Amino acid sequence: MRRLYGFPGGVHPPEHKTESSGRPIAPAPLPARLVVPLLQHIGNPAKPVVQPGQKVLKGELIGKADGYISVSVHAPTSGTVRAVEPHPVPHPSGLPALCVVIEADGEERWVEKTPIDYLHLDPSEVRNRLRDMGLAGLGGAVFPTYVKLNPIPERSVPTLVLNGCECEPWITCDDRLMQERAPSIVAGARIMRHLLDAREVIVAIEDNKAEAIAAMREACRDTDFEVVVVPTLYPSGSGKQLIQLLTGREVPSGGRSTDVGVQVFNVGTAHALDRAVNHGEPLISRIVTVTGNVRRPQNFEAPLGMPLAELVTLAGTPREDTTGYIMGGPMMGFDLNSDQVPVVKAMNCVIARSERLFPPLPLPLPCIRCTRCAQVCPVRLQPQDLYWFARAKNFGKAQEHNLFDCIECGCCAYVCPSHIPLVDYYRFAKSEIWAREREKKAADRARERHEFRLQRLEREKKERAEKLAQKAVASKDTAAMPNPDAQAKRAAIQAAIERARAKQAGIEPRNVSQLPPDKLKEIQEIEARRAKLREAMQKQPGDTP
Incomplete structure (x- = not known):
């Protein structure tokens, strides 16, 4: 047995x-x-x-x-x-x-x-x-x-x-x-x-x-x-x-x-x-x-x-x-x-x-410190102390006195001569503690997200600065090196400008070398006057020529 x-x-x-x-x-x-x-x-x-x-x-x-x-x-x-x-x-x-x-x-x-x-x-x-x-x-x-x-x-x-x-x-x-x-x-x-x-x-x-x-x-x-x-x-x-x-x-x-x-x-x-x-x-x-x-x-x-x-x-x-x-x-x-x-x-x-089976409870009276609640507690807690802490919203002290060991069996409230609903106070204290813990966890998560965002922004800023520095170094090195393609491009542009000038004078580029000396001289004088006129316009952009 x-x-x-x-x-x-x-x-x-x-x-x-x-x-x-x-x-x-x-x-x-x-x-x-x-x-x-x-x-x-x-x-x-x-x-x-x-x-x-x-x-x-x-x-x-x-x-x-x-x-x-x-x-x-x-x-x-x-x-x-x-x-x-x-x-x-x-x-x-x-x-x-x-x-x-x-x-x-x-x-x-x-x-x-x-x-x-x-x-x-x-x-x-x-x-x-x-x-x-x-x-x-x-x-x-x-x-x-x-x-x-x-x-x-x-x-x-x-x-x-x-x-x-x-x-x-x-x-x-x-x-x-x-x-x-x-x-x-x-x-x-x-x-x-x-x-x-x-x-x-x-x-x-x-x-x-x-x-x-x-x-x-x-x-x-x-x-x-x-x-x-x-x-x-x-x-x-x-x-x-x-x-x-x-x-x-x-x-x-x-x-x-x-x-x-x-x-x-x-x-x-x-x-x-x-x-x-x-x-x-x-x-x-x-x-x-x-x-x-x-x-x-x-x-x-x-x-x-x-x-x-x-x-x-x-x-x-x-x-x-x-x-x-x-x-x-x-x-x-x-x-x-x-x-x-x-x-x-x-x-x-x-x-x-x-009301016959469950008569209404009398109004609760002040605790008289009789300790009956402590005598019947199956978890060896001090229910009267937990009651005072919960009522005063001193939840830290309630936790120190093992509030969460309470199984909410109701023995303490059953024997209380003052008819205090003790278990209701314990449930209230537990719920408040849980709510505060949830709020703290939510605040901790929000702080972690904010700190992570700041770290991410700082990291991205540093990465952008490094990329710009690398690009500047690459551009400087490129400018210092001879570039045949760029020279050819500039020559092509200059040739296109000459052709445009000749066209404006009514002469095809291929016929310039065939003009008589007096005609060629006349064209050069016209071009010189045009150049002086453009230079004057650049010096006084607000004036009318």
Whole structure:
């Protein structure tokens, strides 16, 4: 039996799991219209590759990955692309994002499915295929899966952890997935193990999921995978805390799990990986818990892009006192601005809010320095100090106190007797620091471009001066050298002048030598007078001759 090490802090809020965990996963009916965002993952949004009016098949590529941290997006059903335009999406900012709007034809015609022979292909090629199939983490972070399956050469990953803890209240999608599709999860874990070359595989499940534990143990019977039951304590499902709980190794500040030889994946990601590799199906749907102030809480397998309003009605008509919806759990989730946003890869749960279930918080009071927030912090931070620094906009001090180690679990705000929204202050400080870093990078790039331009102008000026100097030297050398061609040219010009003079006198050049002496003398006198006249005109150009 594996020894558990625990982690500091943590809380145990009301679970609210039984409301939705007792019913099986139900397939959501196909909506008439789907709005598929091109950014459903961490990193760069996918680039649209379809145009309005284009016919698409189910699973067909509609957005291609752009950059290293990015994955592709696919059509959740067959139909016609009606628009590629901004649309409201589930995000704390409430800002719209570029989406592909598809009108379903109801035929559900699949694109040709191509499974991946991962055992006989180069691992790099397998990862690229997974990138093209749109796989991203389904535990909430939606980090591109193919990147996490790419081990750094100098850092081995001997331990692979499948995260089935699902510690956040109200959410049960992973619980039902493990109960109903455990063999698929195990198949996905085999693929992960092969690509990472991991020596051991651990499946971690909280002790409040007895049916899931039994199903996963049965599926792992013929493997060397170890199913470990961990105590129910929030946030045991956070990657760094789970690693510390299972191995006793603590991820260093600012580091990653691979720094201690561990990689963590959600069980939903393993299931999606099995569908992609063994069945050739891109990620076009996910399981979503619909719970809270609804009549029949349940888990649904919903196509990506399905309008939230249609998904919620599957759990019964919303009650009259519903005041809004939360995406995710009550600890780390956020309020949605509209029920017209689509289902996305990060949407593991939708909670219908009401004042009965979620009473309004009292107005925040001044901090009393009780240190309860520090006692429950799973990262050993000093939340009260971070609060003061963030409130005073002293972001440098906040960074010195390891602000970015905060996982925003909400434990500090949950126990605060003054009802201070501490996590909101930390998010504000992080966003301001990121914004200033972006501005600094932009200013640095502008300065570099300006300096490069000045260097280029100076270089071009120097090159022009050198070319002019070389040309002047060449001209001087040419003038000093006798030039037969120039002498011949001058002689030809002089001869042409003589012919012109003779012509003006009415005499052809060939007859000049034949004239009598008196006639020749007369012509010479005329030419002399003309010469004197021209000379006088040159001396007094303003006078009339």
